[in-house]
Amino acid sequence: MTLPDPTDPKSSHRYIPNAGEDIREMLDVIGVDSIDRLFETIPDDVKLRELLDLPGPWSEVESRRWFRGLAARNKTGADHVSFLGGGAYAHYQPAVIDQMLLRSEFLTAYTPYQPEVSQGTLQSIFEYQTHQCLLTGLDVANASLYDGSTALCEAVLLAERLVKGKHKIVLAKSIHPHYLQTVRTYIQNLGIEIVEVGWGADGRIDLGALRAATDGAFGVAVQSPNFLGVVEDYEAVAQATEGLTRISVIAEATSLGILTPPGQHGFDICVGEGQAWGIPPQFGGPYVGFMVVREALKRHMPGRLVGETVDVDGRRAYVLTLATREQHIRRGKATSNICTNEALIALAANMYLSLMGKEGLREVATQCLQKTAYLRNKLRGIASLELPFDGPVYNELVVRTPFPAETILADLEEQKILGGIPLGPFHDGHENDFLVAVTELHTKENLDQYAAALSAAISRERR
Amino acid sequence: MTLPDPTDPKSSHRYIPNAGEDIREMLDVIGVDSIDRLFETIPDDVKLRELLDLPGPWSEVESRRWFRGLAARNKTGADHVSFLGGGAYAHYQPAVIDQMLLRSEFLTAYTPYQPEVSQGTLQSIFEYQTHQCLLTGLDVANASLYDGSTALCEAVLLAERLVKGKHKIVLAKSIHPHYLQTVRTYIQNLGIEIVEVGWGADGRIDLGALRAATDGAFGVAVQSPNFLGVVEDYEAVAQATEGLTRISVIAEATSLGILTPPGQHGFDICVGEGQAWGIPPQFGGPYVGFMVVREALKRHMPGRLVGETVDVDGRRAYVLTLATREQHIRRGKATSNICTNEALIALAANMYLSLMGKEGLREVATQCLQKTAYLRNKLRGIASLELPFDGPVYNELVVRTPFPAETILADLEEQKILGGIPLGPFHDGHENDFLVAVTELHTKENLDQYAAALSAAISRERR
Amino acid sequence: MTEEQTQQKTALEPLIFERSKSGRRGYQLPDLEVPEQDLDAILPAGLRRSEIQDEVEVSEVDVIRHFTRLSKLNVSIDAGLYPLGSCTMKHNPRINEEIARTPGFAQSHPLQAEHQVQGNLELLWTLEQTLKEIFGLPRVTLQPVAGAHGELTGILMVHKALSKSGNARKYILIPDSAHGTNPASAAFAGYEIRELKSNSRGTVDLSTLEAAVTEDVAALMITVPNTLGVFESEIKAMADILHAKGAYLYCDGANLNSFVGIARPGDMGIDVIHSNLHKTFSTPHGGGGPGAGPVGVSESLIPYLPTPTVEKREDGTFYLDYSHPDSIGRMRAFNGNFNVLVRALTYMRSMGPTGLRRIAQMAVLNANYIRARLKKHYHLPYDAPSLHEVVFSDKLQTPKDVHTLDIAKRLMDFGFHPPTIYFPLIVSGALMIEPTESEPKEELDAFCDAMIAIAHESQERPELVRSAPHTTPVRRLDEARAARQPVLRWKP
Amino acid sequence: MTEEQTQQKTALEPLIFERSKSGRRGYQLPDLEVPEQDLDAILPAGLRRSEIQDEVEVSEVDVIRHFTRLSKLNVSIDAGLYPLGSCTMKHNPRINEEIARTPGFAQSHPLQAEHQVQGNLELLWTLEQTLKEIFGLPRVTLQPVAGAHGELTGILMVHKALSKSGNARKYILIPDSAHGTNPASAAFAGYEIRELKSNSRGTVDLSTLEAAVTEDVAALMITVPNTLGVFESEIKAMADILHAKGAYLYCDGANLNSFVGIARPGDMGIDVIHSNLHKTFSTPHGGGGPGAGPVGVSESLIPYLPTPTVEKREDGTFYLDYSHPDSIGRMRAFNGNFNVLVRALTYMRSMGPTGLRRIAQMAVLNANYIRARLKKHYHLPYDAPSLHEVVFSDKLQTPKDVHTLDIAKRLMDFGFHPPTIYFPLIVSGALMIEPTESEPKEELDAFCDAMIAIAHESQERPELVRSAPHTTPVRRLDEARAARQPVLRWKP
C-alpha cells in the first residue's frame, strides 16, 4: 500500500479544511517542499511505512448503521421497564438540559483558564458549587471530580493529610462495592490501612463494630442510603466516631432532597455521585463526582474551585481560584492529580437542580420514597419472598427469594423487566439477593406488574 | 368544577414565570384587584364558566410516554427499508444540521423585520437564494414558500398576471398529483382554466398534445423528473411551447445536481420542493417550497426577498426588500398572501447545500442515478414484472406486476420493506403499478434484497 | 467607536461562497457499492448538466463556524423579551423539539398506507378534537400551514358554501385595522375587499357593519381581539347581523393567546377561525416559519372542508376520508405541517386546561402591566381596555423629530428586540407591544425602564435616539438602496 | 465606554439564585399515582430534612434564558480558533454527539448482565483493538477517565510490576518541561519525583538520562513530542537505557495528535502510554470535561491492567473478565466514561487510516505555518524543529513592560482565545500555540495578523496592550482578591 499524497483532492477530509491549494501556499511560507519534511525529527526507523490497519473513513451513514446496530443489540431501559440502581439511576431527564448542552459555547469550550472569555462556564460552576453546599449542609464545594468512587478516594486522601501519624481509615462495608474497590486501588502504595465495618440486621452499619474500629483511625466513611438501600442514622454514626474526620458518601444524589444533610450531623466531608440529577445511566459514564467540605478544609480541596471577584471596572466576575492546591502549580505536592474533570456533566446537574428547584427536589425525593414504600408493601405480600433488611429505605431495597438471583431476574427479563442487580457478585452469601430501585418514573402499573411478575417467577421456580 | 385562583402557588406553571407574588405586585401597578377585571370587555355570556375539557397538564414524562407510544405504532423508514418517494425522499441527513437548528438564535427568532438584530437569518436567506440560482440556472430566488405544491400555485398565478387576456394554463398530467390538486383548489374562483396533457409510452409528456394545448394559454408547467420518475426533455418542451411562460417543477431537488438546469432551456420560472435536501420526510411537513425566476419577473415574485445593502458605516448587510410586492404593504393587491413561510427549513437546506457543495451535490445525484440504474437492471430480469415506461429516469421508476399493487406491497411489508407507492389512487388504470424510489442511502444489499423480495412476492401470488 | 475596538476582528461573517476554496469538502457519502455504469448509457448527455458552477467547496468546520457565527448576529426569545405585537413570541419549550424528532414521526413518509401510520393519524385526530374543544366548533382542518394559508382555506370554504346556495357574492368586509394577509387572502379566494372604518375605540361599530352588509357581502373577516388588543364586545351582535343576511363571520385567530380557555369562538357566533399554532401554541418561529394554521368551522361549513379529513372508525382505527364531494379540495400536498402539529399538541398537553387558561390570564396581565407603566411616557391613541397587547404611538416624541423607527432602533441598544412598528395602520407611528405570558416581571420592568429612558432621551438628547442603534452588529441600513438597486444573490 | 453604550442592558447575568422568586416553578413530575402514605411511617422524622433552604424557585423560561445568556459569555471552538497549547482544541463533529445519544447506549445501565449489553461490550472491545493498532501495543485499558487518571493507572501498573519482581523502587524521572499532572500522578502512585533538566533543544540528553537512571528508578515519564512540540528523536535509545536498568518508559500521550498514523509508541520502545481522547480523538472538552484517558501497555505490563477487561469468546460474544490476580484493581466505578468512548470510536471511524494520518500531517503543517509567520515578531526560545505546537516567549516585548499575560488578553480584543501561557515552565513567559489540523488557513492568517499587530502595539502603544482586554464581557479580573478572600458560593 502506498501512502496517499496530502495535496491530492481525494485526500481532503470534511474535518480538515486545508487542502491542496492551501497546503502548497503554506509550505511555501514555511520554506519546505513537502509535509514529510516537517516530520524529519521522527527517526525513520519508527515511522510507519503503511497506513494503520483500521476500517474507514466512514461516512456518517455508515457510522449510523454500525453504531445503531450495536445499540440495538443492548437490552436497556429504553425498551424494558428497568428497576436497576446500585449507584446509577434512571430519573426524569428534563428536555431542556440535553439541548442546552449541545450549545457550542458550552460543549466546545475548554477549562475556563481565561476568565474574560469564559464567564459562562465559570458562573455556572459557581452556582453549581452553591447548590452542593445548600444540599449537603457543608460549606465549600469543588467544580467536579471524576465520579462518586474517585471522589471517595480523594476524600480519604484528604482526610489522611489532615492528621499526622494515623494511617487507618474505617469504611462501611455497605459503601458501593465499586467505590470500595477503587479506594483500595488508589491507596495501594500509600501506606493506608482499611478497616471495613459490616452491617446489622436492619442493614445499617454495625455501630458496635464501628466504635471498636475507630481506634487509631484518622477517618471514617459511611454511605447513606447505603448499597443495601438502607438510610443510615448519621447522628448515631457521628456519636460512634468522635474525633475522626467523617466522610459521608452519597451514591443516590436525589436522596438529598429529603434526607437530612450530612453537614448537620458532624460530617466534615460529603462526597458523592451526581448522576441521579438527571444524567442518563449511559453504561456508567460520564457521570460527575462531587465533594463538599467544611470551611476549614477548603485549602485541602482537590480539583478546581471557582471564586467570585471583580474586574478592573468593579464588575462582579468569577475565576478559578486557590490554584496553589493544584497540580499545575504544586506539581508533585498537589492536593490531587486531577486536571480534566466532568464540567459538562456538572453543568447539566446545575441545570437540573435549577429547574427542579426547592420544591422539585423535594417532590422527586418524596415520590421515590412513596413509590418505594408502595412496592415494599406489595412485595411483603409475596410468598417465599423475603426483604432481609428492615431499616428505613429511600428508593432501593434488597429482595431475597429461595432461588439464585440470576434465575429470577432471567424470568423477569422475559417480561421485558430489568428486575434488579444480583448481590452475589459483591457479597458472599447473598447469592439469592438482588437490589431493586424505584424512581419517580415508575408508574403504579409498573410497580404492580413488577410485583406480579416477581410473584409469578417465584411460583414458576417452585414448580 | 371551580376555576383555579391564579395567585395560588399550585397554579404556577413551568412555562409561565410570574406567580402569586408577582401577580399581586403587577395588579397593584395596574390598579385593579384581580386578573378577571382585565377581561371585562369580553361579555359574560361568552365567557367559559368551566375549564376546557382536555387532558393535562402533563409532565414531560407523561408526554414522552404518550407520544412515543403513538410513534411506535407507525411502521416507517426508521425500522423498515423504505423505497418510498413520490415527492418525499429519504436522503442522507448530515448530523450538523439538526443540532444547529436547535440553536436558540435560529429556532426562536421571528421573521427578520429588524435587520440590525437579525443579520444571521438574513444572510443565510441571501445565501440560500444564491444556491437556488446556481442550481436552477435562473436569476432571482425567494426566501421560501410553503412547499412544492403551493409554490406551483404561486407560479401559475404569477404567470397569469404577466399576460393580459389569457386565462388558460397547460399542466402536465405527470406533475405530482397532489400539486395538481392543490392548483385546482387555489385557482377555483379565479377564472383560470386548466388543460392537462398526458404522457407517451416513454413516460414523458406527449409533445404533440402539448403543442396542441398551447393555443390561448398563458403558461405551461412540466415536472422533471415527473411523477412517473421520468426525466423530461426540456428542449423539446420549450420548442413545443413557444411564447408561453414556462414553469419547471422540481419535486426531487437533489436531481438538480446532475440534470440540466431549467433556466438553460427557456424556462422562466422554476418551482419545487426542497425536502430532498436532507429534510426528514416527517409525514409531509414542514418542507420548503422554492421559486426562482428570470430577472425580469423579480417584482412579481411572491414572498420574502432578501437583498444586500450597507449600513450607515458602509458595512455590508442584508435586509428584506422589494416589500411593496407583499401583503403587509400591498394588502389586497399583493403578489401573494404569504407571510409566515418555511424559514427554518430553508436554513436547513442552506446548510445542506453548503456541506455537500459542488462535489457533494453531484455525487448524491450520481449515486441516485447509478443505484437506480442498478435496480432497474435487476428488476428487468424478474418474470412477470414490467417497467411500463422506458424514458430515462433519475431515482424513481414505475413497476408493474400482474397483481394489485397493494397485494405485492403488503407482501414486501412482511419482509420489513416499504416497497413503493401505489399509482392506482392517483391514475385510473394503473392499479397494478407502483412507484419505487432509490437514494444514496440504499446499500447494494438493500437493492438486491428488494429485487429478490419482489420476485418472491410475485411468485407467491402466481401460485 | 473607540480605539480599543477598532482592532477587534470584524463581527460580521463573509458569505459561505466567499469561504469556498477548491479542494475543500464538507461531506462524505457511503460507498456506491453497485457497479458503476457509463453515465451516457443511463442518462443521455443532453439531459445532464456540467458542474454546478460557483457552488461552494467548504469543510464541515467552515460550515459549523459560519452558521455559529451567523447565529450570533440574531437575537432570540431564548435570550430575552421579543415583544413583537401580533406575533406572540412566547417561550418555545424544548420537549416539543424532542418529541418532534422521535424517529417514528420524523421518518414517517406522507404517502404510506394508512395501516402503517396509525400513530400519526391518531395524533392528527386527537389534535383536531383538542382544537374543537378550544374553538367550541364542530370540526377543524389541520392542512393549512400558516395563518394566511388558513385564511385562504376559510374564505374558499365560504365561497364554496355560498356558491352551493346559488351566489358566491362579491365582497369581503375587513376592518381597516386588519393584518395585510386578510385582504390578500380574500382576494386570492376570488373576492373584492371593502374596508370598514374603526370607531374611536378602535373597534367596529354595529351601525357601520349593518350599513356595510349588503346582499353582495360574503363575509366579515375580523380579528378578535383586534390588532389594538381590544376585544370586539359586540361580536355576537355582529354575527347576528351577518347571519341575518346570509353572510359569514370569519375570525382571524392570530390573537387567540388573549382568550384561550377564557372564551370560545364558537360561542361567539364565529363561523370560521384559523389559529396560528406558531403563535398561541408555541411552535418556534424559526426566523419566519414553519407554522401551521388550522381552521375551525361551524356546522354549516363542514361539507366544504379540505380533503382528506382524518376519521376514526368504530374499531378504534383511523383513516383518511376523501369522500367529501363538496370539499374545496386539497390546500397543500400531503398532510399539512405534521411535525409542527406534533409540537403544538405536545404544548397543549403540557399546558392542560388550567395552563391554557393561565396563558391568557398572564399574557393579558403582562400587557396591561406594560401599559400601566408606559402610559405616562407614550401616547396611547386608543384608550379602550386592551387585552394581550398594547399599541402606543410616537406622538409625544415627534415634536423632537424622534419617530417610532428611532425608538425601535434605540431599544436595541438596551438589549431588547423592538415591538412591531407602524402596524396597525390606523395608528400613525404605532408601537405594538405584545409581551406574552412567558415573560417574568423583571424582564418587563427592564423593558419598561428602557422605554422610559428612551422617552427621556427623546426630549433631552434626541439625536442619540435618531442615530440609534449604536451597539448592534450592523447599524441602520440603507433600505432604499436595497430596493432601488436590488442585489438578491451573490455573484463571484 | 462611549455614551451610546452606557445605556446598554448589562451583558452579565445575575446568579440563578438571584432570579429566584417564591412560587415560581420550573418542573412538573408525573402524578404520584400510588396511595400516599404518612411520611413518618416510611422514614422517621429524624432522618428527614426540612426544606432545602435558599434553593431556587425559577420557571423553565428563567432557566433557559439564564443558561442561554451565560453561554454567550463563552468563546468556543465552534466559533473560532482556540489555540490552547497542549489542549488540542479541534473540531468536535456533531455526529459523535448524535451517536452517543442513541437510546440503546444512553439508557444502558452499568450493572446490567453481560448478555444484555453485548452491543456495548463489542464497542469497548473494538475500541481497544483500534487503540492497540494506533499505539502499536498489545493491550489497552479503557477505564481511566482523563489523562491524569491514565497516568495514575500507568504508574500504578509499573509499581505493581516492579513490586512483583521484588522491588517497587523509589523514583520516577520527569523532565522539567512536563505537565503538572505527571509529578502529581507519580506521587499518588507512591513515588518520589526526580526532575530531569532539558537541554538547549528542550529535549532530554541521553547522558542526562543515563546518569539519572539508578537502580532506584522505576520509570521515566516523558511527553512525546514534549511540551515544546519537539520530538525526542532518541526515544528508542532512551527506552534501551531504561530497559537495561529494569525501568519502564511511560509516555504522556497528550501530544499524540502530532504523530498519530505516522509513528507508533509501541515501535519506539514505550511501555505505557495514555491518550487523552478529548484531545486527539475529538471528544468535546465541555468547559473542562468529561474526557477519557485509555492506557496502552507492552506485553510485560498486561497482568497488571485494571479489572475487568473486556474479552471476546470463540463464539463471538463478549464478557467482562475479572480473573486477573495481579491486577492493580479497579480505577473507577463501572466501565469508564463509556459515552466519551463512543464518541471517540465514532471519530476514529470517521477518520479512517487515511484521515488519522492526515490529522498529524495537517496539525503539524498548521503549527509550522504559524511558527514561520510569527518567528520574526516573537522570540522563539527553543528553535529545534517543532511538530504540532510552537512555543514563543515575551522576551521581545518585556523591554516595553508588555508580558505574556498582556499579549494573551489583547488577543481577546481581536476575537481570539489566547494560547496556553506560562507553560511549559522551562520557558519564561511562554506562549504555547497549538492550532490543530481543523483550522483553515484564513483563520491562521487572521490569528497571525492579530499577533503581529499586537507585537507592533507592544512597541508603539504598550499601554493599550497592558490594559487589555477592552471588548470582553468583563475586563481583567482581580485574581489575587479571589484567592485572598475566597468567596466560593452564593449566600443570600
Ligand SMILES: Cc1ncc(COP(=O)(O)O)c(C=O)c1O
Ligand atoms: C393578525 C394577523 N393575522 C394574520 C397573520 C398571518 O399569519 P401567518 O404569518 O401565520 O401567515 C398574522 C401574522 O403575523 C397576524 O398577526
Ligand SMILES: Cc1ncc(COP(=O)(O)O)c(C=O)c1O
Ligand atoms: C501534556 C499533558 N499531560 C497531561 C495532561 C492531563 O490530562 P487530563 O487533563 O486529561 O487529565 C494534559 C492536559 O492538559 C497535558 O497537556
